[in-house]
Amino acid sequence: MKRNVRILSLVFAAALLTLAGCAETSPVEEQPQDEYDLEYTVSLPDLTRGYEVSPLIYGEFLEHIPGCIYGTIWAELLEDRKFYYAPGEEGLSPWTVSGEVSAAEGGCSESDLAAGIGDGGRISQSVSLAEGSYTGSLYAAGSGTVKVTAAGQEYTVGVGQQLQKYTFALEIPEDGEYEVSFAGEGGYVIVDSVSLMPSDNYCGMRRDTLDAMKELGGTIYRWPGGNFVSGYFWKDGIGDRDERPSRRNAAWFEDTGDIEEDRARMAEAYSFYDLIDPNDMGTDEFLAMCEYIGAEPYMAVNTGSGSVEDAVDLLEYCNGSTAAEYGALRAENGHPEPYGIRYWCVGNEMQGDWQIGHVQIDEYVVRHNAFAEAMKAVDADILITGCGDNASLWSEGMLANCAENLDYIGEHLYAVNDAEKSNASHIVSITGNFTLRLNNHRALLEKYPDAAHVRIAFDEYAFAWSAQATMRDALGIAASLNLFIENADIVGMANYSDAVFSAAREDAPAAIYADGTGAAFSPVGLVLQAYAKYMQKYALTAYIRQTDRDTALDYQATISEDGKTVSLAIVNPSDRSIAIGMQDESYTIERSVSIAGNAAQAIDAVGADAAQCIVEDAPALAVIRPQSVQILVIRIG
Numbered sequence: 001m002k003r004n005v006r007i008l009s010l011v012f013a014a015a016l017l018t019l020a021g022c023a024e025t026s027p028v029e030e031q032p033q034d035e036y037d038l039e040y041t042v043s044l045p046d047l048t049r050g051y052e053v054s055p056l057i058y059g060e061f062l063e064h065i066p067g068c069i070y071g072t073i074w075a076e077l078l079e080d081r082k083f084y085y086a087p088g089e090e091g092l093s094p095w096t097v098s099g100e101v102s103a104a105e106g107g108c109s110e111s112d113l114a115a116g117i118g119d120g121g122r123i124s125q126s127v128s129l130a131e132g133s134y135t136g137s138l139y140a141a142g143s144g145t146v147k148v149t150a151a152g153q154e155y156t157v158g159v160g161q162q163l164q165k166y167t168f169a170l171e172i173p174e175d176g177e178y179e180v181s182f183a184g185e186g187g188y189v190i191v192d193s194v195s196l197m198p199s200d201n202y203c204g205m206r207r208d209t210l211d212a213m214k215e216l217g218g219t220i221y222r223w224p225g226g227n228f229v230s231g232y233f234w235k236d237g238i239g240d241r242d243e244r245p246s247r248r249n250a251a252w253f254e255d256t257g258d259i260e261e262d263r264a265r266m267a268e269a270y271s272f273y274d275l276i277d278p279n280d281m282g283t284d285e286f287l288a289m290c291e292y293i294g295a296e297p298y299m300a301v302n303t304g305s306g307s308v309e310d311a312v313d314l315l316e317y318c319n320g321s322t323a324a325e326y327g328a329l330r331a332e333n334g335h336p337e338p339y340g341i342r343y344w345c346v347g348n349e350m351q352g353d354w355q356i357g358h359v360q361i362d363e364y365v366v367r368h369n370a371f372a373e374a375m376k377a378v379d380a381d382i383l384i385t386g387c388g389d390n391a392s393l394w395s396e397g398m399l400a401n402c403a404e405n406l407d408y409i410g411e412h413l414y415a416v417n418d419a420e421k422s423n424a425s426h427i428v429s430i431t432g433n434f435t436l437r438l439n440n441h442r443a444l445l446e447k448y449p450d451a452a453h454v455r456i457a458f459d460e461y462a463f464a465w466s467a468q469a470t471m472r473d474a475l476g477i478a479a480s481l482n483l484f485i486e487n488a489d490i491v492g493m494a495n496y497s498d499a500v501f502s503a504a505r506e507d508a509p510a511a512i513y514a515d516g517t518g519a520a521f522s523p524v525g526l527v528l529q530a531y532a533k534y535m536q537k538y539a540l541t542a543y544i545r546q547t548d549r550d551t552a553l554d555y556q557a558t559i560s561e562d563g564k565t566v567s568l569a570i571v572n573p574s575d576r577s578i579a580i581g582m583q584d585e586s587y588t589i590e591r592s593v594s595i596a597g598n599a600a601q602a603i604d605a606v607g608a609d610a611a612q613c614i615v616e617d618a619p620a621l622a623v624i625r626p627q628s629v630q631i632l633v634i635r636i637g
Helices: 207-216 227-231 259-268 283-293 308-319 325-332 361-378 394-405 423-447 471-486 523-534
Strands: 038-043 059-061 096-098 101-104 114-117 122-129 132-142 145-150 153-158 164-172 176-185 189-198 220-223 296-301 343-346 383-387 408-415 455-463 491-497 500-502 512-515 518-521 538-540 554-559 565-572 578-582 588-596 612-617 622-624 628-635
Touching: 059 455, 114 122, 114 176, 132 145, 132 176, 145 164, 145 189, 153 164, 176 189, 207 283, 207 512, 207 518, 207 523, 220 283, 220 491, 283 296, 283 308, 296 308, 308 325, 308 361, 343 361, 361 383, 361 394, 383 394, 394 408, 394 423, 408 423, 408 491, 423 455, 423 471, 455 471, 471 491, 471 523, 471 554, 471 565, 471 588, 471 628, 518 523, 523 588, 523 612, 523 628, 588 622, 622 628
Parallel strands: 038 578, 059 220, 059 491, 220 296, 296 343, 343 383, 383 408, 408 455, 455 491, 500 512
Antiparallel strands: 096 122, 101 114, 114 189, 122 176, 132 164, 132 189, 145 153, 145 176, 512 518, 538 554, 554 565, 565 628, 578 622, 588 612, 588 628
């Protein structure tokens, strides 16, 4: 299917992007036409709809990778709250200690320590707090009392000999840095599993970030990895959060036994939880997140260090009845109804020697089949994605040996991100790679007809992690979505990597960035949101006659099921403004959605727009701005 470009005119006297994304405007009457450099015409020669476009191509990815979960989605404000390291351990513990303080046994989790605090001893952390209400808690036992101090407010907890949970509340009058401390008085006490969160948290997650994710409109979220999953044991992340063990993030913080190496790695981390996973955000929390934002869950299982039994147990936990062992455990943990997860990712990048548990393809196909067959025996309705890499011989081995145990084959692509390239070349660096993989996949399906049903899941894709997401990246991501739509017969899913990152990560290309003040869309996030919201159900051929080839417009059309609405996405990498008009004057533009900004600019602070999204109803003239992505919603007849 050829790319389409249409010509429409439009004036952008619209409302700006808010932190929630694109803002809509009312029709504007008698606006002056924008100035423009060129004038192109769009034709729709045949309104016959093409292949159905999978809504899952508008998906997202999340992983327990530094800067992605803790501090952005997860609401906890205290680091090392379960005392993985001894409190005050130089270069490793985020706790400042004074007086009689030591590491203690007998806390909430068998794998973590507790803080032993003598009379006059004290542990503290400096925490950034915004104005508002907070709830806190701690477990304590001993012969004295614990004085909790935060933002000038004090709470004294009289503790008994048995470890027990205590709660407290804070009202913060204004934004600022505040010290939170726990001190022992009148005797020796053990303190463990301390916590401080905004009172409006949702199942432990930040509502501002969740609300932004909901506005993003991602249709499916892949979780929990990524490389992380090959060292992850899901049973660590269920049950009472205060009793869950902290674990080293094996993918990025392997245990070498060298404490000095630990200190060096911690010194480079964005936060403590980049390297130590408290398992606070586990399976049930992820599924609560999906329910809140209205997205399908896409669960990955560990085929690296994990076992078939672990994968089957997880599937039973998520989808099994309460008559089954792990279905009953799910009910005990507060969710009696099965989650009914349909999409399952068996393993992650197992072709790579960087992956925990990597083996050669002839051995891995046996492993994949064992996992898939055992999981299908528990729930025959699940759809399975297997590890692919058709840039090598790996995908061929999977399709040749595992076809009956595959619905999708995963492809990951992080395209070269070269700031010196032109916008058009930057786009090609990702779409050219996708095109190669699409062509390779088609060739493999012809070679292995038993695998003809297997579609590609581009379940990790982005520009390479070397900078934050820019408008130039947004152009490339939009062109990639156009390519997915064009190849709707073989592309079944795509998950942008990653949905959310800390704004402190200057090398991570997120759809949404978050810090202590809130969450904001990147230019890529605006594009992902617009495609998910405005593109139609079926692919459609359209044409734009480009009189100046240097504009290098990339475009793709879609049509609704009733054939009355066409959405045309246009990527303009050039510095030219282009008026777009319809060849058939009976077709009218009902809405224009335009995302534009300086190509190289990224968010320099949450709340500072790196691009603008303008939505206009019934524009008098559609003008495609320079360095922009535009979706035109066209009424037929």
